[in-house]
Ligand SMILES: Cc1cc2nc3c(=O)[nH]c(=O)nc-3n(C[C@H](O)[C@H](O)[C@H](O)COP(=O)(O)OP(=O)(O)OC[C@H]3O[C@@H](n4cnc5c(N)ncnc54)[C@H](O)[C@@H]3O)c2cc1C
């Protein structure tokens with residue numbers, strides 16, 4: 237069992253959990269993740285240690301409230317509660333070497349996964365610029381990023397309440413691709429790295445490809461066990477089937493089959509919506 241030492245909402249739909257998990261804290265490297273099961277009858281979801289203390293034995297997870305599980309975590313977990321399972325560290329650490337000048341991009345809560353990687357790359361002697369594009373009330377880790385890397389660029393998009401959420405998300409994609417284009421036109425980068433929704437990763441990749449800059453992307457397919465046993469996280473990279481949980485989650489963006497990744501990510505959308513709607517009734521006191 238893993239005790240929640242600290243829990244706070246740090247931005248709209250973004251919750252910070254500091255958790256006692258010594259076996260993860262001892263070994264985790266930037267780029268790795270954990271699989272969390274927070275409730276007895278709950279599902280397993282992949283999340284990323286953002287910060288850790290090897291001696292004190294804690295990790296920090298920052299979780300975007302997306303569907304039923306993350307909404308239940310935000311609504312029901314309290315400081316002092318214990319999380320049932322945290323498996324990890326899982327996946328491969330990112331490559332730690334001197335690439336030179338790096339542009340590390342995080343869309344929405346993806347920036348929390350960029351943080352440990354960008355910080356370590358900077359500490360290794362790379363010149364790291366981070367770019368965070370998100371909705372205005374969802375800004376996280378601004379100060380931490382500014383302290384960790386050479387330059388942190390924050391681009392915020394206002395939420396237009398007269399428009400649907402997917403319409404608003406298109407504005408984030410637009411700002412993201414425009415800003416990346418502007419940066420690549422002005423400056424030379426040796427590597428672009430990105431974490432965010434697959435559609436945005438592909439949109440950014442299309443821009444980066446025009447400039448011929450190497451790009452890596454942290455992929456987010458659906459995961460179940462996170463240890464290579466089920467294939468739920470399979471992705472096609474360079475024409476071969478790979479399991480993101482053991483072969484990734486970081487891959488060469490030029491080799492990823494983005495169409496397959498994006499279509500597989502939407503496979504459970506109807507069931508996810510139903511689970512969320514049922515849970516909304518519980519939250520509103522209507523029972524299940
Ligand atoms: C390697 C990795 C690291 C991640 N790290 C973080 C993090 O640090 N912070 C954070 O907020 N989110 C992170 N995510 C995304 C997070 O796992 C999903 O947002 C979460 O599973 C959604 O669960 P839900 O039930 O609330 O939403 P729903 O949309 O209802 O999800 C239902 C199911 O779909 C799967 N699923 C849905 N969306 C995703 C997705 N984008 N990625 C993976 N599985 C998904 C889940 O496994 C879950 O079983 C990470 C994903 C991966 C693959």
Ligand code: FES
Nearest residue numbers: 460462464467481
């Ligand atoms: S999540 Fe099952 S093989 Fe990767």
